Structure formats: C-alpha cells, structure tokens
Amino acid sequence: MSTGISRRRFIGNVGAGAVLLGLGPTLLSACGDDDDSGDDTSTGGSGSGGGGDFGELGVQLSWIKNIEFAGLYIADSEGYFADEGFSSVNLIAGPGDAIAPLIQGQVLYSFLGSETWANAVLNDGAPIKIIGANFQENPFCILYLADNPLETPEDMVGKTIGVQTANEQIWQAFLRKNGLEEGSGAGQVNKVPVDFEPTPLENGEVDGFFSFITNEPNILRTKGLDVGTLNLQDNGITLYQQIYGVTEETLEGDRDKLVAAMRAESKGWQEAIANQELAIQLTLEEYGADLDLNPESQKLELEAQIELQQSDSTDENGLFYMSEEDIERNLSVLADLGLEVSADLYTNEILDEVYADGIDLRGS
Structure with missing residues (x-):
C-alpha cells in the first residue's frame, strides 16, 4: 500500500x-x-x-x-x-x-x-x-514539526524554510504581507530550495516546509510524526x-x-x-x-x-x-x-x- x-x-x-x-x-x-x-x-x-x-x-x-x-x-x-x-x-x-x-x-x-x-x-x-x-x-501552509513550532510568521525569523521554485511567487507575497525579509542575516528568514516531498523537514534539514495543508502534513502523520501548520489563509493570503x-x-x-x-x-x-x-x-x-x-x-x-x-x-x-x-x-x-x-x-x-x-x- x-x-x-x-x-x-x-x-x-x-x-x-x-x-x-x-x-x-x-x-x-x-x-x-x-x-x-x-x-x-x-x-x-x-x-x-x-x-x-x-x-x-x-x-x-x-x-x-x-x-x-x-x-x-x-x-x-x-x-x-x-x-x-x-x-x-x-x-x-x-x-x-x-x-x-x-x-x-x-x-x-x-x-x-x-x-x-x-x-x-x-x-x-x-x-x-x-x-x-x-x-x-487557501490550502497553502508552512509545515513544521511540533517540537519546533512555527505558530506565527515572526517565528520563521532566524529559521530555515524549504520552498519549491514553483511556489516562489506566493512565498514572496506571504513575506511581504507579514513584513518579513528573506536572507541569512539577523532578523531575516532563510529560504532553501526543496522538492515537493517533505523529507527535508522529516530529516531536520529545514525548520519549515512550504506545503499544501491536505497533503504533506498527512503524509508525515501517517508516518507517526507530530506536525503543525502555519496557514497562509490566516496570515493575509486569502x-x-x-x-x-x-x-x-x-x-x-x-x-x-x-x-x-x-x-x-x-x-x-x-x-x-x-x-x-x-x-x-x-x-x-x-x-x-x-x-x-x-x-x-x-x-x-x-x-x-x-x-x-x-x-x-x-x-x-x-x-x-x-x-x-x-x-x-x-x-x-x-x-x-x-x-x-x-x-x-x-x-x-x-x-x-x-x-x-x-x-x-x-x-x-
């Protein structure tokens, strides 16, 4: 199966x-x-x-x-x-x-x-x-592991988020809407390119993973992982x-x-x-x-x-x-x-x- x-x-x-x-x-x-x-x-x-x-x-x-x-x-x-x-x-x-x-x-x-x-x-x-x-x-979200929560957009500051190239446009809109800046410096959100499988989050390579709320979170849940989501809908991206x-x-x-x-x-x-x-x-x-x-x-x-x-x-x-x-x-x-x-x-x-x-x- x-x-x-x-x-x-x-x-x-x-x-x-x-x-x-x-x-x-x-x-x-x-x-x-x-x-x-x-x-x-x-x-x-x-x-x-x-x-x-x-x-x-x-x-x-x-x-x-x-x-x-x-x-x-x-x-x-x-x-x-x-x-x-x-x-x-x-x-x-x-x-x-x-x-x-x-x-x-x-x-x-x-x-x-x-x-x-x-x-x-x-x-x-x-x-x-x-x-x-x-x-x-909007079903887009930032997926995270429960022991490393990202409950607000500000929680992403200083963290590494995996984002797919195809989702770059809406990712940037999410940052703009919440007054965040991408980068590796202090007060910025570090973005790294990822594929569409949530393996980097599962392995601890990233702190958050750009995701679809109905899909990747449930893939990890079926593996027994405790996860949460920061929903774009709740943070200005209707x-x-x-x-x-x-x-x-x-x-x-x-x-x-x-x-x-x-x-x-x-x-x-x-x-x-x-x-x-x-x-x-x-x-x-x-x-x-x-x-x-x-x-x-x-x-x-x-x-x-x-x-x-x-x-x-x-x-x-x-x-x-x-x-x-x-x-x-x-x-x-x-x-x-x-x-x-x-x-x-x-x-x-x-x-x-x-x-x-x-x-x-x-x-x-």
Whole structure:
C-alpha cells in the first residue's frame, strides 16, 4: 500500500509545475498518492431519474480520482446527476490542461486554481468566469514539526524554510504581507530550495516546509510524526482554490444545465460531509480502486478538505458560495501576484438558482 506520494512531486516529474497552483502545468492541491488509472469514465451508477435530457456530463478534474472529488463520486453513484437529467457522467482525471477542454467545449466545467485561471484570462484572453469555489480557504501552509513550532510568521525569523521554485511567487507575497525579509542575516528568514516531498523537514534539514495543508502534513502523520501548520489563509493570503470555471458562452447559453450539474454536485458534497465513510468507500473501492490509495491518508485528507470547504459564506448561502468580501481579498492577493482581474469575473448567479429553495439539498 502506498504511503502517499506528493501529487506535486508527481506533476514535477512529468514536466509540469510552471505555475503555482491550478491545473495542467501547475501545482494543484495536495492529494494523490499514486498514478492515475487512465480511466476517465464514471464507474458509478447512473440512477433512474432525469430522463437524460442533458446528455453526458463532462467534468475536468484537477487530479487523479482520489478523495478530493468524493462529492462527485457520490453524486454519480447515488444518481443525483441522473436525477437532474444527465444520461451519463464523464469525470476526466488530471493532471492535465484544464483550460483547453473548457474552451473547446469538451467539458461543462473545470476545476481550476486561482492563479492558473487569472493567468489564462490575462495572458491568453480565455473567456472563463468563476461560478463557485470548492475550497473557500487557501490550502497553502508552512509545515513544521511540533517540537519546533512555527505558530506565527515572526517565528520563521532566524529559521530555515524549504520552498519549491514553483511556489516562489506566493512565498514572496506571504513575506511581504507579514513584513518579513528573506536572507541569512539577523532578523531575516532563510529560504532553501526543496522538492515537493517533505523529507527535508522529516530529516531536520529545514525548520519549515512550504506545503499544501491536505497533503504533506498527512503524509508525515501517517508516518507517526507530530506536525503543525502555519496557514497562509490566516496570515493575509486569502485565495480561493478548486474554483469552478465555465466559459462565458456556457454561462449564457447552458444555464439550466449548469444549475442542474451544480445542484447535483452540491448535494453530493453535502452527503460526503455528512457520510464520510461512504465518501472514503467509493474512493477506495470504485473510483480510485486501481490507484493503491492509502486509506489513512485519504481519511485525513477528507477531514482537512472539509474544513477548507466550509466558511461563514457557505453556512449562510450554501457550498461553493463566494462572498463579496472574500472576492475582494482574492483580487487583492492576485493583484499582488501581478494578476489583476476584475470582480465581475466571479458570479454566484448559478448558485443562487441552485439554492433558491434552501441550502440543504439532502432534505435533512
């Protein structure tokens, strides 16, 4: 059984990783333990409702079929997508380019990273809007061992932090936001280059390790290590991730289809949060059955992910909902990264229809 390879190391090994966090040539969230099975089609039941009016639903995932997409597995397996009118579901596993399939109309929506999306909009003119955010909080953190804690950004002064080249941009934004300076002198934070495996932290070569809160911490926990995290979200770097990207054309012309798909997915995620055992079972035994996933790390990852998915905004308005305040915070961070996009590229209009009759879609 795999003990949990960093998904970002895997992406780096296949030549991706030029952008911080997102899809295709990027470093999106921390999950995967093993290679993708290569099977892009649904393995779940199609249900009996809906009549298939919308035909097949295509969704571009950001990574392999591990626990990160458990809500979709439940929505597929339990027939929620079928009940909404989809005849079949094609969950296309990553990593890979999630922008092109979207633009080419091969999928209804793609899971994207904020930086990847903003780069595509600004540099390639991609007509993509964001209709929701699965991760309400930025999953980046500085991972540390409990016997050498880094509980505040100031605690990094005089310490050595391992940072991947691909994460340099957001690392520098984190330092700027907290008034810290990089260097080896007094009052500075010493940075050293590392790969995406947390071995340097485990071996005591660094005091902190730039990480994804759902991944590397749990890799070390499954090895019996006591670890903690200094979360960037809590220290000025608000950034949505696992955002739902759709083309402007789809938003205008396939509104009913989008509402149906997002309603089914939200119901699937509500069930995954309430019934984590089912989410893990479907991941390990069906959708990710041939990935040799580590059950313990998948359980820990789901628990960490659920915390990222919920916020005051989702408690009030439903899963994936984006508050005006958080959108502004995201825009500020993106601008600091040199990616100035406008607020009108985010919209909750699809979610407003999804939750028109209430945010509890399970009827509990």
